[in-house]
Amino acid sequence: MTRPLRIGVVCLHTDPFAPPGSGDVGGMNVVVRSTAVAMAAAGHEVTVWTRLASATAPTTETIDGVLLRRLPAGPATTLLKSAHDDLVEPFGRLLREEPPVDLLHSHHWFSGMAALEVARERGVPHVQSFHSVAAPPDQPLTAGEPPESPARLDGETLLARRTDLVVAVSAAEARTVVDRLGAAPEAVRVVHPGVDSEMFHPGEGSARPTLLAAARLEPLKAIDLAIRTLAGVVERDGEPRPRLVVAGGATSDESYPRELAALAADLGVACDVTFLGPQGREQLAALMRSATLVLVPSHSETYGLVALEAAASGVPVVATRAGGLEESVVDDVTGLLLPDWETATWVDAVAGLLADPDLVARLGEGGRAHALRHRWADVAEATVACYRELLG
Known part of the structure; x- marks a missing residue:
């Protein structure tokens, strides 16, 4: 019988146990947290290290079987993502003082630079x-998208070539890590994320046709296209006008949500668009x-x-x-x-679906069957298999 592992997970710039949808908290946090919890449930000793970003947050706590350690690198407050470049070295110093583990698994390049x-x-x-991997320096940015720091471009390349193994969340990301960053193909594995199919399950829907966009409010996610799509969908006879619900908070650019609200007003759909902010x-x-x-109109998604x-x-x-x-x-x-x-x-596609409830039902049933084949327990098992491969 194989022994349980002592697994160290490093997630410097964002707390995997913070509510998704605000600041830089997004899908990565869900993947890190859900995989860690599933590995702990399988009997492994899992410690997650992140940065202390709130003066009221405990430095140590156990959540769903995972030991969470928040290290006091930098001020105990939320920071812009770009500010974490300067925290890599002090975070790494504090990490050196933590108890030993069998391996370290870093998420995002900040973490890797601190933990490698x-x-x-x-x-x-x-x-x-x-x-996510930084865009090449010569690639045009999405409107409003800030350029990446040279440190990230160099850091990701170093990590891809020096780490023992890269675990990518999609084949698309794996290709990027090999082609753009120079990782050895044999040192890259793909483990697709899972989903909590008990929490996320079918319901009754809404009497009013509802479009949902759930993302951080930043240009990369193209929520403006969702608003333009809503404005272009013509109201059908006898059917209530569709509405758009946007769930998510701003990242570093607080002006972007205001731009989205102004766009909805200019297009005459302000009354049909609801901005809910971050959601648990x-x-x-x-x-x-x-x-x-x-x-999901994003210009780029790792998964x-x-x-x-x-x-x-x-x-x-x-x-x-x-x-x-x-994928x-x-x-x-x-x-x-x-x-x-x-x-x-987008208008043609969305309008066509809204006019064809049988197709909507078929796609919904197909989606549920597809999702049931993606369990977090399987993700944890595949991830641990990658670890054991390294440990021999």
């Missing part, structure tokens, strides 16, 4: 998950159940966990063919994958 040398000094394997897991699951369609959560809720997804969304959405089975970000393309 600690793993080397201790003689234990280092595993890296990026969850239970609240998001309830929103999914009441939605008719979930829109697109919200699409899998929508599928588990029995709600069709309309998404772009962007990165990992081609989280099965075209014409769990939803529709669209070829571009043209408003007319």
Whole structure:
């Protein structure tokens, strides 16, 4: 019988146990937390290290069998993501003082830069998950998207080439890590995320056709396209006008939500758009159940966990063919994958679905069946298999 492992998980810039949807808290947090909890449930000793970002948060607590340690690197307050470049070194110093583990698994490049040398000094394997990779310097940015720091571009390349193993959440991310960062193909594994199909389950829906967009409010997520789509959908005779519900908070740019509200007003749909702000897991699951369609118009997604959560809720997804969304959405089975970000393309697709309840029902059923094959327990098992491969 194989022995349980002592697993160290490093997530420097964002607390995996914080509520998703606000600041830099998003799908990565769900993946880290859910996988850690599932590994602990399987009998492993799991410690998660993150940064202390609140003066009222405990430095040590156990949540769902996982030991959470918040290290006091930098001020005990929420910081812009860019400010964490300067916290890599002090976080790494504090990590060196923590108890030993069998391996360290870093999530995002900040974490890897802090933990890689600690793993080397201790003689234990280092595993890296990026969850997103910086765009090349010569690639045009999405409108309003800030450029990445040179430190990230160099850091991700170093990590991809020096870590013992990269665990990617999609084949699309794996290709990026190999082609753009120079990782050895044999040192990359793909473990797709899972979904809590008990929390996210089908419901009765809503009497009024409802489009749901759940994402951080930043240009990369293209919530403006969701608003333009709503404005372009013509009200059908005898049917109530569709509405759009937006669940998520701003990141570093507080002006972007105001721009979205102004856009809705300019297009004459302000009364049909509701900005709910960040939502907890239970609240998001309830929103999914009441939605008719979930829109994921992102310009880039490493995987697109919200699409899998929508599928588990029995709600069709309309998404772009962007990165990992081609893996989280099965075209014409769990939803529709669209070829571009043209408003007319999106209006045609959404209007067509709203006019065809039989197709909506078929896609919802296909989504639920697809989601049931993606359990967090299986994700944990596949992740631990990667660890054991390294440990021999």
